[in-house]
Amino acid sequence: MPTETPPAQFLGDPRPAVPPPLDRARELGIHQVLDIEGRPRGDLPDPDLPPATLHRMYRTMVLVRAIDERGWRLQRSGRMEFWIPSRGQEAAHVGSAMAMDADDWIFLADREPGAMLLRGASLQSLFAQFFGRAGEPLKGRRLPLLLGDRALNIVPCMTQVGAYIPHAAGAAWAAKLRGDGTRFIVYFGDGATSRGEFHSAMNFAGIHRPPIIFFCQNNGWAVSTPTDRQTASASFAEKGEAYAVDNLRVDGNDPLAVYAVTRQARERAGERGASLIEAVTYRLGFHTSSDNPDLYRLPAEVAAWERWDPIPRLRRYLEDKGLWSPADEEELVAQCQAEIEGAVAAAEAMPPPEPGGQFDDVLAAPTWRLEEQRARLLADLDGGG
Amino acid sequence: MPTETPPAQFLGDPRPAVPPPLDRARELGIHQVLDIEGRPRGDLPDPDLPPATLHRMYRTMVLVRAIDERGWRLQRSGRMEFWIPSRGQEAAHVGSAMAMDADDWIFLADREPGAMLLRGASLQSLFAQFFGRAGEPLKGRRLPLLLGDRALNIVPCMTQVGAYIPHAAGAAWAAKLRGDGTRFIVYFGDGATSRGEFHSAMNFAGIHRPPIIFFCQNNGWAVSTPTDRQTASASFAEKGEAYAVDNLRVDGNDPLAVYAVTRQARERAGERGASLIEAVTYRLGFHTSSDNPDLYRLPAEVAAWERWDPIPRLRRYLEDKGLWSPADEEELVAQCQAEIEGAVAAAEAMPPPEPGGQFDDVLAAPTWRLEEQRARLLADLDGGG
């Protein structure tokens, strides 16, 4: 139960630091493979993934972190308009996206660049999207980090938080009606559960059982709103009960646990239909480059969560298994830097969209009015005052 | 759990009759005072209401039934445009509305004429509303049965099923913020729980705890849609859990149980905030005068529910207590008829709205454009054609 109102002395001040629920994972029913040190001592068995899979997982997480750091600096230095950090949430999205098959559909929110990488998107195309270049898959039309690509079966989100959840469920339902084996995953945040579309999608899913995983990244905050101002329920997972949708909580900073529960939900999707997975994680970074988290949260809270940083946690697991060495790490970091620098340079050099191009793709074929507007714009730009 | 799809042979046929959940009330956790015969043998104690209160309850239910029957015939004979039956749901709304204090606010759906009667609305003003007369509180602007009156603290619904639930919750929240002791109740159906506003109202209520009773009349159907196509959850009440809102199921055809649980929820509203009450009842009549229930449900299902008719059930309770006799019944029926006939005649004779009146109340003061439109309409009607 939340307290009714925050104590008056904290009005307008950052909230007192809330300890990570992961500190009490077992008590709170948050499933884990790894403990805080990366040792497989959680309630879930170690999925014993093959080394190549583990390497892919770790490399992707490290690359995501490197992209995030580079993008942040590009934004801060004015070379990029906007940035949406994913720092801290690498395990949640990389672990789950890896658990899906290559042809499965993914509906993204905005902190999951790793899903694109896992499907083979090039770094240059990612940075071209961040820079808003005409040549990226979405033609420079979306803000940085609103990623997607039809060629990868990845659908970009529609910016309104949560509004696309039933799009994913509808697509999954369609696949089921067609008898296809395709499975679906849709990413959204804790804040998104408050929107009506979460309710719609869950309610329809309880009845019609589309093969989809509703993947809620509970990162503690929706901009400045903490989870206990978002809902009074004790967890986001349990909301599934209201719709008879299978649900569970998982340690979102434990990539092996995330992988395991997502894989299991995927495997049962044909028979059981939808699952709601709440990945308990934390946004270590700013909400976006326009945010100022100092207004609402204390450094101590962030510091407590840094202890659960998924990257060193997985690295220690790999090291303990003899699958990773300091030399590997050094090489990986260098490689990430080099690849990113190349991609930044190439992407930044790509041309921006042409004014006339915005009239494409409104409809399959432009109406007379759109053609008229295009012609008028180009003429006015040409001769105009 | 619902079956995935109805068996093919029933496609387009009425659904096989589903027995009333009240037949298994105890097993399903549906609270009762009365058994099917009107004996106080349920899991809840008899609230031992004073005879005057019991008489008021019973008379109101009988009058509601009589109004419903008269209105139906008026519609069928073409004297009234439309009708929304309340048959079978008298106990649910009369029992709950009686449990509220006289100044409490009531937000109505469309099968609760008894709430208006309990607050002292005259029969003539009700029938004037049914006939769409200018002189009724809502000026003839709403379809029959969309009732309300500011003087009675009763707010009419906005026709979009469920959309007004958060209006009620917002009003209750406002009263709480003001420190007023006013309590609130809002009526809606099983179908309404599917709308986003149900989700919004419940979610806000869990956090902010407005003093309101969310009163869901689960009458088995939303037009032709049975409850297991409305949601996969085992009950509507349990949806409250997803928001940490207190909830329970009650026998909606047991006016004493409805009264008792509503009163209790009202009394706790100051401290606990909102409650969700699911009243398990049944729509014995048509959805509306435009409906044809033979398309989707079998007479056997209706017949099984007739056994649970709340009116004879309460009558038997009163008789057993020595509070009611056949002579009382005869007198009451005759009185209802006489009052209704008088009201029908008087209401039907009232004038319809004037064309120019529609421009009133759009805004507190009409804009130039509304005045222009009013003037133009009156001129065109005058000279036109």
Added chain:
Amino acid sequence: MTVLEALNAAMAHEMARDDRVVILGEDVGTAGGIFRVTQGLQQRFGPKRVIDTPLDEKGIAAHAVGMALYGLKPIAEIQFSGFIHDAFEQLMFGASKYRWATGGQYSVPMVVRAPSFGGIKGGFWHSQSPEAYYVHGGGMKIVAPSTPRDAYGLLLAAIRDPDPTLVLEPVPLYRALRDEVADDGTALPIGEACLVREGADVTVVTYGPLRHDVVAVADEMAAARGIEVEVIDLRSLMPFDVDGIVGSVRRTGRLVVVHEAPLSLGFGAELAATVQQVAFGYLHCPIERVAGHDLPYGFAGGDEYYRPNRARIGAAITRAVEFSF
């Protein structure tokens, strides 16, 4: 066929031809819709193609968007257009934006069927004309047939269209009219108006059930006063047939627009704004708009005094032909 039968036949035809077509909505299955437009389709095509949904217009629209993204061609029924507003964001800022927002990669070939317009003493929420809300943002097509033949051809076209299309069905005409309609799968092109009646004195552009009132007024004016009214039924609102309208106005020099939706920023505003520009030198009088008022459509009296009646239509035509500076 009646309008209702024509709509039903169009869906049946296309469902038989194209197994990607599915129908979803409240009460569309077992009961065949509250107006019976989908009657018999669940029996014929099964519950995976004709699906009863929860009472959730936003959810219906949003799931249809997803189905269409995956490649189905969903037809979503909104029980009355007065209940479409909950789906506004999903339709105008979801369905209608995917193609553009994904650089042309994803499309949403869905249909929304919305029983619309007044004339059934249904009060505000059962008598609405929501078209204007769906024109402004772009990315969606809108049709409003008002004869059985147009209903058949335009619903077919909507289903086959690669983009989201809103079909405003004329509730008061569902069973009121009969046409010979060949159920041969021929679609009508979206975007072509219909010249219903020729006339040299004034052009009246309308759509929806009022088309029939306009024709009645025109016939009356011809008989009683020798005024020859040209009547154009737009049928498609997005895109609309600008050439057809402008051609007519250039001949008659006078334009009256008639619709049920409220006046302010009703579709007539766009027609007037467009025509005054394209046909500026041809206009002998200001463009008249006869429309619903800027307020709700009332229950008692709405059909007579909210909806443009023949007196108001006639008065506006008279103002146009008698205009002098």
Added chain:
Amino acid sequence: MTVLEALNAAMAHEMARDDRVVILGEDVGTAGGIFRVTQGLQQRFGPKRVIDTPLDEKGIAAHAVGMALYGLKPIAEIQFSGFIHDAFEQLMFGASKYRWATGGQYSVPMVVRAPSFGGIKGGFWHSQSPEAYYVHGGGMKIVAPSTPRDAYGLLLAAIRDPDPTLVLEPVPLYRALRDEVADDGTALPIGEACLVREGADVTVVTYGPLRHDVVAVADEMAAARGIEVEVIDLRSLMPFDVDGIVGSVRRTGRLVVVHEAPLSLGFGAELAATVQQVAFGYLHCPIERVAGHDLPYGFAGGDEYYRPNRARIGAAITRAVEFSF
């Protein structure tokens, strides 16, 4: 004061004066709003008057409706006007209809503050102009201030208004302009336009941040070509100042409307339709509309090529003054 400070001051003033005024919305409390428009208000007035809500625009609007029904005067902040659409039904068919639908018994004196308009490289959802959707159905007032003084006076008027009022705040101007604003609680009447610049040759009517671009173009045209442009900032869209506009057009004989929202059924359509009727004999040329296109406001390039830029505004004015048959 900046526009942002003026908005903040207006709320603070009215909250101090009238304890029925409450603020609710996403992040409005502790953080003072993502733009900081409500900064300091929770500290000053407490968490019962400035309330952080769940992420649910429909829920925010709907709860505000209920608060207003009970007698409070809620100010609901929608974080960006691109996210208002989920509340469309609640605002247009809830808040705006209670008074009429209850025969005048209940009213909904709420304010919706919606940061609007483009110019911040925010892409479609962060650059919207939703006014047209809220004009058509009636029952709601709409203001769009574009100076600190107007922001102060119109927000105060909106809070005091007995009916629901939508305030479109000019995001790109929040911190860009400074005015002397007396924080004395004086409201500006809703419905009065502002004559920003006098001129005899052509009237340009606009609103929102583009007002400043229009003035710049007008100054440029006067200097370079001796064309005198009269500039009117509507400020209120519902109701709008018909007399002010028509009076000006009768003097200049030429009208150009400029706004960011899409052309088709944008506010300019209503202005054009109204003016061509009321000022028919006075117009020397067709009414020109310069507007956003009928498509989304793009991320890369939208500020330059979606939003009317000075080239397009200048070209339209030139077309108007140079028009000949």
